[in-house]
Amino acid sequence: MILETIIATTNKKGQVNFAPFGIRKDKNFLFISPYIPSQTLLNLEETMQAAVNYVNDSSFFVNCILGKKNFKKEKCVKIKGFFLKGAEAHDEVVVDSIIKDRIRPTFKCKVVRRIYHKRYEGFNRADGSIIEACILASRVKILKKKKILVSLNNLKNSVVKTAGDNQIKSWNLIRKYILDEAKD
Numbered sequence: 001m002i003l004e005t006i007i008a009t010t011n012k013k014g015q016v017n018f019a020p021f022g023i024r025k026d027k028n029f030l031f032i033s034p035y036i037p038s039q040t041l042l043n044l045e046e047t048m049q050a051a052v053n054y055v056n057d058s059s060f061f062v063n064c065i066l067g068k069k070n071f072k073k074e075k076c077v078k079i080k081g082f083f084l085k086g087a088e089a090h091d092e093v094v095v096d097s098i099i100k101d102r103i104r105p106t107f108k109c110k111v112v113r114r115i116y117h118k119r120y121e122g123f124n125r126a127d128g129s130i131i132e133a134c135i136l137a138s139r140v141k142i143l144k145k146k147k148i149l150v151s152l153n154n155l156k157n158s159v160v161k162t163a164g165d166n167q168i169k170s171w172n173l174i175r176k177y178i179l180d181e182a183k184d
């Protein structure tokens, strides 16, 4: 199973980077597989640690795609880094080993601290669709515009039926980004 998260890594200078990544889990380990190149990959290689943030609010994913990543953050306890303020929970992890690959290496990470911040308030279908739209946005340069439009149209149904104000705002932002960036 893949879980969509916001990963916070830092470089050696202590500068933080947030980015969405789908992770896999196995007991006290989790697995992060960044395609080459990415800042998250560079930071993981450089400092061998990360905070994995679990969020229910899909606007974090949208803002990462839009490059608005100056999120509020707090210092981690077991690693030199930061976790995302506003996350429902976060794990502090250290890299245990790296499975090398020329396209997409995998970082096997040991969870050294597991923290719960907020009560989980339930799943909203529009948030799911917005995260799906973020995936489309992250592939906007490689997918055909026609295919993207069909997918967006399908995703729209759950937004229309179930979104609150925040989800409508996020949906409109990610939709505009996709339509602006999509190639014919």
Ligand SMILES: Cc1cc2nc3c(=O)[nH]c(=O)nc-3n(C[C@H](O)[C@H](O)[C@H](O)COP(=O)(O)O)c2cc1C
Residues within 6 Å of the ligand: 004, 005, 017, 018, 019, 020, 021, 022, 023, 033, 034, 035, 036, 037, 038, 039, 040, 041, 061, 131, 134, 135, 138
């Ligand atoms: C929900 C979601 C999940 C993603 N999962 C991955 C992933 O597992 N591996 C990956 O390389 N990119 C993934 N991406 C794309 C990265 O977030 C994207 O390439 C991002 O620009 C990397 O940022 P960075 O260069 O700051 O690390 C995902 C994007 C989204 C929206």
